[in-house]
Amino acid sequence: MASLNFSTVNWDEMLQATFDTLKMLGSSAIFTIILGLPLGIVLYLWGRSSKPVVGVIYSVLSFLVNILRSVPFIILMVALIPFTYSIVGTSIGVLGTIPPLVVGAAPFFARLVETALREVDRGVIEAAQGMGASTTQIVTRVLLPEARPGLISGVTITVVTLVAYTAMSGMVGGGGLGDLAIRYGYYRYEKEVMIISVALMVLLVQLLQMAGDRLVKYFSRK
Template structure:
């Protein structure tokens, strides 16, 4: 490629940025699952309830989830700067980015969980209820095992989404490959850094998708 000199790229900084991106994705992904999974289960259970009060609470919770899903991540991250400072003591770098990543991704993942649970065969649930299983037993022994392929697909989609979120976080000093691409590739016109950063993020997304697809196929009943 004419005009490009990849020999001038600071590869140590590139490796550090890649590590930061992985760190943001993994930690925010972990907390997203911890928060989003129970939230998705609650949305599923409350959405099927016949209790009028629970239905009202479900509507309010669903509305909040939809709002958080609708706000563009870059705007959400800027709005959450004060919150991030309170929670982790900073609003920049890997640590300062994680709260916004979790708040942005958890509602998204919760909806994927809710959708996966809705796809479970109703007959299996009714059979468990007929045997006297409690709600907790139905969730733990029926819903989650039966919905496992859909849940794994949801985790994969969420992690891929978090990779793109980490790139956007570079606009406000979030660190990682996105920050490197913006600081060097955009502001300093170092196209080599931009190309490598994008290529690394594409490779990361492809690896995540391949791993997720393999796990889904493995746990899908033939």
């Protein structure tokens, strides 16, 4: 086995790839939360409705969410190339990776939101309804505050999943550490680049998970 020589690593390119991964992760996480949170709330409300028409709409929406969740991210990224190009003008690099990241992660996060809301004590909701609270008031003043630890946990899981998605995007020129690991570590057999890229992604996941766990514990005590 050949010895490793980390002095040959282009650290400027490694630093740029790290920044690119963080940009993809941050941008896609923001849009995922913006889209996934209301979608999860709608799934929760419509899933509990006794109206037949709403029940049918919920079934269709739930089916679409399940489809998007079940498609492997690499296949989804390729399938969305025309859509991505029409929005951001490119289908590769950091910018071209963000739309498929959001499309892939938002339905996943919406399901986590729906699950977190379902875990809220039914008695608290009924008490708010008994005091004449509207649906909007119940959502904003009861459901979301009560489900906060579960929602934070859902955000953490989703962001960690996005780290894995950004790595997979390297297979189709997505940029970031995943792209660097594929181009240099796999195609050019530069093991040093592969090791550093993997180590940085593992470190990123650990930091995100630790931060999420701390926030969940903090809000669970309040």
